[in-house]
Amino acid sequence: MYHPIGHRATLSFLGELAGPYQHHESALLRALEALEASRAVWREEVASYVDARVRQKRLGRRVPALGDPPPSRMGGHWYASAPDVSRRAALHALELWERDLRPDSANQEVRSIVRSCLATGGRLTEEQLNVVSRTRTSDESEEVRWPITLVASAGGANRA
Template identity: 35%
Template structure:
């Protein structure tokens, strides 16, 4: 039966409560963004015991339905964007593929769901006889998970690269070896280990604690660190929202280019050539900020007000720097002191001024150190 069929049975008051409870369990099995056990644990912790209370039963179903609706919308948009980008010759990025398919709650309950899951899964590790590892990628993951929990669900932006790298490496290193024959691992065992407990891929140290840390590191990365991905015309509504919100108190910015973020503006910009790129920072399925750049020049960098001061702008600008290692130029208004502090912190230096009508400009150059 489909998720929708199970959901209908949960809501059917003519059925016995235990049948409706079983239907909720099956619905959680049909949509389990955190894995079945973690998804069910979150539903019970957040909604109450559904086996005893009808209100908890319906609240749990509501959590599942909101998350699933957000996920379906996200995947539909992802599919349309990938088709459009293929026509432009842009291939897929592995980090986004894992972000879409890896452990992550979707929709408005995302932050609470992931934070509760990380807290619940971390508690037995620190209370166990063997503490979490303290060295290597596993030790780094443990350190970052602790920081995430202490801060109430955040990771300092300066640690985002570390978290991305260690989460990716742990996921790779704890992967079970591929099946070479139906129903068998390379050595004939079911879980990829030899009879003596060692692994044929050399990851003998990847015990249960390391695998749990790999899962937690990925959850934290998907929750606390924005996904930086290539933008397209379908992002117009979100990009326009970010631009209007970011410039609400700075009319000189909005007046300079009033059409920023409209579908026509995005199409026109991207149509100028392969070197013209729009990248967005996505967090919990929404655009948190965006940057545009061409051959050697950054054109726009805006971050939604609620996301400012959290490292999103710096993350986008660093992406532009990595993409243009030969150097970059940008212009900003002299009165935009907040943006200027960001540029100077990331190595841009003033190279000139332009006294055009209206607010004067400052020209910044960035040349990487050799």
């Protein structure tokens, strides 16, 4: 049930990390270890978020701060102790998203940012980072929010 960058992208990325896990037991064990390690980091972050929200509520702050994701929206990021693995996972998921994209399914600005992110390995200009930040805080559709979340993860931005 744990699939931080989407079900299909997570399985595909595990193949990149561990090798052909469908055919080799040692690769399957490496894939399982990578997935369990990511889930453990995610669980720590969720627990940290819950603790912070309890403290905030005790201080009378009933609504989360802008930019604080609820645990249910903490996807789109491969949780790892090594940031490079998280960046690689986000870029992997973006490549799948771009490859499978219907020509009419995402707005041109988002598609342009995704392509730039892929071309630069996650390094975006200040203007592009501003668009990502603005889009992440707006009430966009899932078609826009998902690739922008992956872009933010690839660029090392705070998760949302």
